[in-house]
Amino acid sequence: MDCLLRVTNLTKYFDFNEPPIVDKVSFTVEQEEIFAILGPSGCGKTTTLRLLAGFERSDEGSIQLKGQTLECPYNHINPEKRGIGFVFQDYALFPHLTVLENVMFGLQKLSRGERNHRALEILELIGMKSFKDRKPQELSGGQQQRVALARALAPRPEIILMDEPFSNLDAVLRESTRNEVRKILKASKMSAVLVTHDQEEALSVADRIGVMENGRIVQIGTPEDVYYRPKTKFVANFLGRTNLFNAQASGLEAQSTIGSIMLDRPARGNVIISIRPEHLTLEQTTPANCGGICGTVLTREFKGHDITYNVKLKDCACLVHTDNRMPFAVGDNVVVRPLEPAVVLEDETPLQ
Amino acid sequence: MRLPYFLRKLPPWYFLLPSVFIGLAVSIPLVYLIIRALGGDFSETTELLFRQRNLVLFWNTVSLTLGVVVVTTLVSYPLAWLSTRSDIPAKKFITMIGVLPLALPGYVVAYAILGLGGDNGTLAMVFGLEISRLTGYWGSLLAVSLYTFPYLFLNLRAGFLGLDPSTEEAARSLGYSSFQILRKVTIPQLRPSFLAGILIITLYVLGDFGAVSLMRFETLSYSLYIQYAASFDRIYAAIIALILISITVVVLVLEYKLLKGLLFYRAGTGTGRKMRESKLGKLRWISYGFVGAIILFSLIIPIFTILYWMAQGVSPAVWANLGDAIRSSVLVSAPAAVLSVLMAIPLAYIAVRFPSRTSNILQRFAYLGYATPPLALALAFIFFSLNVVPVLYQTFALLIFAYALHFLAEAIGPVRSSLYQASPKLEEAAMSLGMNRFKAFLKSTLPLLFNGIIVGASFVFLSAMKELPITFLLAPIGLDTLAVNVWSYSAEGMFAEAAPFALSILFFSVFFVGILFSREWKS
Incomplete structure (x- = not known):
């Protein structure tokens, strides 16, 4: 398989007496693919990105780009020789240069005329051509972000790395910039690796996601994959709200603290299952369904387009997302009904 | 196959090697000096070391230092308070009064005080007021205090401005009076600023040669010069x-011990609010008088004395010399400024980007060159050059090199603070765009250091211009700078002849101090 970027067992220690900050990380990125590394702060995702760029040296493992080895224990190609673009979290635009000069900065191999031409072309693409003579300080956050992207794109790198690209933007701008960036990357047929701690960002921008915990990549998959079929408690919790239960599985069915439930894959014995709040629904208790999972509504968060209920069951509680046409009140007796099979997790220690 | 950790964190060689070179350049001559001083016949060395004369010199030096500390404290505290906390009008002007004496070299102040008194002094001739010429301890005390107090004033002023008003408000709410607050809350919190200012002043007093020599007050520095130049x-x-x-x-160890654990941080969160101004009330006229006295002593008297003596007629030969002296001064000061900035860049870069014990130690060497009394440093360079590289003895190169090492600390500060503002990400961005490390530094970081480089170079240029003792010991024969001329004529009592040179120095100094502080005020 000839993928664009192949990372194998990449490991980095900051202190050899402590566990590695990046621990045997392996993943691949295909041509024109946007790959997100998602994880909480301090999990090693930014360090991984800096290893890819060559700003840091790895201790073990290798990085290959288009079959060429960039990094392995006895070889380290300097960042300037890698042909990898980098977009920094705080953009790192050169304050002493104009927008145009910033974008032209990485084009020193071209002639003056070509440089100008290419820079203007890329500014056109990101819709910032009219700002070419401004200084970075005179731009808004979203504009700076786009110039930073243009600067990285201009020399036509093989791949672009983006470190928390949207974290410095306010909520409203973040959403639109996100779509904008995805559009630009796709339009220029560019591959990218971005790191983020924001699950919504990863889910909406990336083609595939690698979820990182304590220096390790614990799951890789499409956004739908990692969201609907998390492999561990950590992934299930990190990608949104979920319900976790202990269960006794036998085949495709299990007995859990919330009663009998279908499973997504056959299993046997003690397992932990996860079911997303939107995969549960509520029904009014009637004599016909009172044999199901009965409970009472503890709290109710009305959020406009949907409602989140916290339902007290026999000896646990669960979250249920319903649409706004299900008006239950606090204290109502309800029946919780699963709409989808629950996901069997790989964790072995049962929940407390 | 992995490199040891400390090796991978090593700064690039083109910054590390110059830094190590600077460290060696400061320390080797000093080591050489120690070897020379102690390396002779043992009984002779002990005889020299325990001479009764040394006790007198030591006492003179210490008593002058203590006196200057007291006087500058009495001047700086009220002035700093007035310029930050009171409702006195024209605070900027008052700050300027506290800054401008930086432009006065000690020997010019001493010259002004000497030219004032006596039967042919300015006072006698203009006002018919004959007072005896102020010399010796009291003359030195006045002269040295006048040109050093700004160092304490600036530190205290920054301290006053940095204080958290809420601590004083808390004390007020607990029932303390204004005076009690000043004594129990404000002044204790200003101790780090006070110690920092006092340290610089102490180093200046220990190293001062120009003022004490004109005042004929024999401190260690002055005596060192006499032994070297007159007694050989x-x-x-x-x-x-x-x-x-x-x-x-x-002194350095004492300062370190005293400062340790004395760093007060603003404990709470949130931005500090602006301090309330105190009403001067009955103290108003006393304050005006106080500021007026400082203006009189630190500005009016020196300028008036110089102008008076200049008006007495200066021989045309002296005027002819003036151009030469200015040229000599600039010819040695400008390269020294450039060289010290070139040295400051790698040191500051390593300190900011590769903070470690090693880089800290390397930086200390720069301060060692600054703290070493100039005559001792110059003597160390003489010994070293005579024994190791005799070709360099009494050359421009050695003089410029000594200036640059001595004033390096003044260049590091501004370069370092502008480096702190340039994010290391910029260099990484340049590297990710295909530039090697050194080129990335040149293209992305260096342009941002411009401001710091200009300020640092100006400081060094100004200091080298005013410098006297190092010039005396290391200058090539026949090199007469402005400073040397002022001192030589004043030492002979030829005040009129000294005047044009003193005025030129004053002109350069005020010009540069003006530029430096107008830059600071803008930001």
């Missing part, structure tokens, strides 16, 4: 230099 007793001069360096070390 190099070993005794080296012994005195050693005593001076020992005192400096004691």
Whole structure:
């Protein structure tokens, strides 16, 4: 398989007496693919990105780009020789240069005329051509972000790395910039690796996601994959709200603290299952369904387009997302009904 | 196959090597000086070391230092308070009063005080007021205090401005009066600023040669010069230099011990609010008088004295010399400024981007060159050059090199603070765009250091221009800078002849101090 970027067992220690900050990380990125590394702060995702760029040296493992080895224990190609673009979290635009000069900065191999031409072309693409003579300080956050992207794109790198690209933007701008960036990357047929701690960002921008915990990549998959079929408690919790239960599985069915439930894959014995709040629904208790999972509504968060209920069951509680046409009140007796099979997790220690 | 950790964190060689070179350039001559001083016959060395004369010199030096500390404290505290906390009008002007004496070299102040008194002094001739000429201890005390107090004033002023008003408000809410608050809350919190200012002043007093020599007050520094230049007793001069360096070390250690654990941080969160101004009330006229007295002593008297003597007629030969002197001064000061900035860049870069014990130690060497009394440093360079590289003895190269090393600390500060503002991400961005490390530094970081480089170079240029003792010991024969001229004529009592040179120095100084502080005020 000839993928664009192949990372194998990449490991980095900051202190050899402590566990590695990046621990045997392996993943691949295909041509024109946007790959997100998602994880909480301090999990090693930014360090991984800096290893890819060559700003840091790895201790073990290798990085290959288009079959060429960039990094392995006895070889380290300097960042300037890698042909990898980098977009920094705080953009790192050169304050002493104009927008145009910033974008032209990485084009020193071209002639003056070509440089100008290419820079203007890329500014056109990101819709910032009219700002070419401004200084970075005179731009808004979203504009700076786009110039930073243009600067990285201009020399036509093989791949672009983006470190928390949207974290410095306010909520409203973040959403639109996100779509904008995805559009630009796709339009220029560019591959990218971005790191983020924001699950919504990863889910909406990336083609595939690698979820990182304590220096390790614990799951890789499409956004739908990692969201609907998390492999561990950590992934299930990190990608949104979920319900976790202990269960006794036998085949495709299990007995859990919330009663009998279908499973997504056959299993046997003690397992932990996860079911997303939107995969549960509520029904009014009637004599016909009172044999199901009965409970009472503890709290109710009305959020406009949907409602989140916290339902007290026999000896646990669960979250249920319903649409706004299900008006239950606090204290109502309800029946919780699963709409989808629950996901069997790989964790072995049962929940407390 | 992996490199040891400390090796991978090493700064690039083109910054590391110059830094190590600077460290060696400062320390080797000093080590050489110690070897020369102590390396002779043992009984002779002990005889020189325990001469009764040394006790007198030591006492003169210490008593002058203590006196200057007291006087500058009495001047700086009220002035700093007035310029930050009171409702006195024209605070900027008052701050300027506290800054401008930086432009006055000690020997010019001494010249002004000497030219004032006596039967042919300015006072006698203009006002018919005959007072005896102020010399010796009191003359030195006045002269040195006048040109050093700004160092304490600036530190205290920054301290006052940095204080958290809420601590004082808390004290007020607990029932303290204004005076009690000043004594129990404000002044204790200003101790780090006070100590920092006092340290610089102490180093200046220990190293001062120009003022004490004109005042004929024999401190260690002055005596070192006499032994070297008049008695040609190099070993005794080296012994005195050693005593001076020992005192400096004691002062530095003392300062370090006192400052340790004394750093007060603003404990709470949130931005500090602006401090309320105190009403001067009945103290108003006393304050005006106080500020007026400082203006009189630190500005009016020196300028008036110089102008008066200039009006007495200066021989045309002196005027002819003036151009030469200016040219000499600029010819040695400008390269020194450039060289010290070139040295400051790698040191500051390593300190900011590769903070470690090693880089800290390398940076200390720069301060060692600054703290070493100039005559001791110059003597160390003489010994070193005569024995190791005789070709360099009494050359422009050695003089410029010594200036640059001595004033390096003044260049590092501004370069370092502009480096702090340039994110290391910029260099990484340049590297990710295909530039190697060195080129990335040149293209992305260096342009941002421009401001710091200009400020640092100006400081060094100004200091080298005013410098006297190093010039005396190291200058090539026939090199007469402005400073040397002022001192030589004043030492002979030829005040009129000294005037044009003093005025030129004043002109350069005020010009540069003006530029430096207008830059600071803008930001």
